[in-house]
Amino acid sequence: xxxxxxxxxxxxxxxxxxxxxxLLVRTVRYVECxxxxxxxxxxxAVDGCREFLAAGEEGTxxxxxxxxxxxxxxxxxRVEEGExxxxxxxGFE
Numbered sequence: 001x002x003x004x005x006x007x008x009x010x011x012x013x014x015x016x017x018x019x020x021x022x023l024l025v026r027t028v029r030y031v032e033c034x035x036x037x038x039x040x041x042x043x044x045a046v047d048g049c050r051e052f053l054a055a056g057e058e059g060t061x062x063x064x065x066x067x068x069x070x071x072x073x074x075x076x077x078r079v080e081e082g083e084x085x086x087x088x089x090x091g092f093e
């Protein structure tokens with residue numbers, strides 16, 4: 001599974017005008033699928049998919065579809081990890 005990283009700016013006033021401001025780096029993973037496949041009949045059943053696996057390359061529409069269960073990435077539980085600081089970080093990889 002490919003992990004994604006998000007870089008968020010701090011909201012501190014002291015860092016707002018600084019050219020070398022601190023940034024928060026978070027790694028985002030998508031884990032078990034929570035889509036209720038029996039909702040249309042009034043039941044509750046999940047498919048058991050434990051981890052989101054992108055069906056295509058990053059930047060394509062198929063990258064948002066899980067190769068294991070066929071559901072959209074939004075049905076998978078989002079987990080943010082590694083909330084560390086990166087001084088002067090410009091982008092993410």
